[in-house]
Amino acid sequence: MEPYRIKVVEPLALTTPQQRQEALRRVSYNLFDLxxxxxxxxxxxxxxxxxxxxxxxxxxMAGDESYAGSRSFYRFHETVSDLTGYAHILPVHQGRAAERVLFSSLLSPGSTVLSNTHFDTTRANVELAGCTARDLPCPQAADLDSDQPFKGDIDLDALRDALETATPGSPVAAVVMTVTNNGGGGQPVSMENLRRTAELCRLHRVPLILDAARFAENAWLVTRREPGYQDRTPRQVAEEAFRLADGCVMSAKKDGIVHIGGFIGLNDTELAQKCERLLIATEGFSTYGGLAGRDLDMLAQGLTEVTEPGYLAERADIAAHLAQRIRAVGVDIVEPAGLHALYLNAGRLLPHVPPHRYPGHALACRLYLDGGIRSAELGSLYLGEEDEDGNPVKSAPYELVRLALPRRVYTRSHYDHVARTLEHIAKNADSVHGYRVVDQSPILRHFSIKLAPAD
Structure with a gap:
């Protein structure tokens, strides 16, 4: 059972299929605009x-809203320092701000950033700095159905080759390890893989940066799946992971369990000073970084709650419950199930919808039409490219739909509604049609894209 009781409730929005159809037309079939x-x-x-x-x-309520040097900052700083061990901690308003500040200070145009998988804003901030974002997922990640425990790992052989063949004219500026690997199906990174990555980075004098948005969930899965860690607490695993890296960026809106906030953690004093100067110019003074004092205090408390075994066990259990229900209705997911999200294999469910007609987006729209459920496509709409006539130039390797699970928000009966909706869709999969692009942005197009049903 959930290790909490509900103190405040919010009514759900209950709409009719006709209302949802009209809403989709109004937003040009972009679920972000609902x-x-x-x-x-x-x-x-x-x-x-x-x-x-x-x-x-x-x-x-105890937040100190002083502009500089607030009590809230020092409580936040102590909590983050104890957790990560980094010498320099800079608060920011969210993860993409941390990426922008760090990459603007660390990267030079023409360099490359390697990763197990860059997520969308991470890739965008690397590219906005004039650099190349290159993904090196491990070979096991290619098999969506296997129960391999650490598909979030980086390919160590490919990493070694990339580091050894880098040249002064095209250097590797950083390695970013995303834990858990959101763009790779929410799969965890093993401590062995992280340790060997750190060794390679030290050998080649390349900084290793954690994208630590879901560090606690990664730590929990390590304690469940990796030999030698069964007797460790999630907090102990997390502390070890942070100390293997040279720094981190974190969107605390995930495993900080807050509505806004994040931070940069670094050991390099010179780099930290460059980041601090940019932070002050663009985010706010270095002791608030665009956050209110109350945000810093709530973040500090969230970082202590998120590694509690009872909290993580329940989060894993409710994800497993939904995964079992989805499998039972005949819809495949990326296996094994993680914690923060489940990834539906839309390409397999809708083989009649070609990649350039976006089967993931088609499934996401039908989930909304049939059940009022909003989800996110992670397929060819997110990763693909077309020419000016709409013909495919590049398709995603997989057509997925992410069901991201908010923390401590929905109960099992809510997720049972999701499974029942998927069951109805699966029984009528041939009726799901694709979409075509009407208008799009050249970067992060999935946020603002406009579509229409395909002919």
Missing amino acids: RADEVTIDLLSDSGTGALSAAQLAAG
Whole structure:
């Protein structure tokens, strides 16, 4: 059972199929543009969508809103320093701000950043710095159905080759390890893989940076799956992971269980000073970084709650419950199931919809039409490219739909509704049609794209 009781409730938005059809037409079939009060179950993202605890709200009431040197900052700083061990901690308003500040300070145009998998904003911030973002997922990640425990790992052979063949004219500026690997199906990274990555980075004098948005969930899966870690606590595993890297960026809207906030952690004093100067110019003074004091206090409390075994066990259990229900209705997911999201294999469910007609997006739209459920496509709409006539130039390797699970928000009966909706769709999969692009942005197009049903 959930290790908490509910103290405050919010009504769900209950709409009719006709209302949902009209809403989709109005937003040109872009689920990001739906109003929240048009969505019944919102699984678009787990970022900033969790429920605060009573202790977090109480901490927020003690927030010190002094412009500089607030008590809230020092409580936050102590908590993050104890967790990560980094010498320099800079607060920011969210993860993409951390990426922008760090990459603007660390990267030079023409260099390359290697990763197990860059997520969308990470890739965008690397490219905006004039650099190349290159993914090196491990070979096991290619088999969506296997029960391999650490498909989030980086390919160590490919990493070694990339580091050894880099030249002064095209250097590797950093290695970013995303834990858990969101773009790779929410799969965890093993401590062995992280340790060997750190050794390669030290050998080639390339900084290793953690994208630590879901560090606690990665740590929990390590304690469940990796030999030698069964007797370790998630907190102990997390502390070890942070100390293997040279620094981190974190969107605390995930495993900080807050609605806004993040941080940069670094050991390099010179780099930290460059980041601090940019932070002050663009985010806010270095002791608030664009956050209110109450946000810093709630974040500090969230970082202590997120590694509690009871909290993580329940989060894993509810994800497993939904995964079992989805499998039972005949829809495949990326295996094994993780914690923060489940990834539906839309390409397999809708083989009649070609990649350039976006089967993932088609499934996401049908989930909304049939059940009021909002989700996120991670397929050829997210990763693909077409020419000006709409012909495919590049398709994604897999056509997925992410069901992101907000923290402490929905109960099992809510997720049973999701499974029942998928069951109805699976029984009528031939009726699901594809979409074509009407208008798009040249970068991060999935956020603002406009589509229409395909002819």
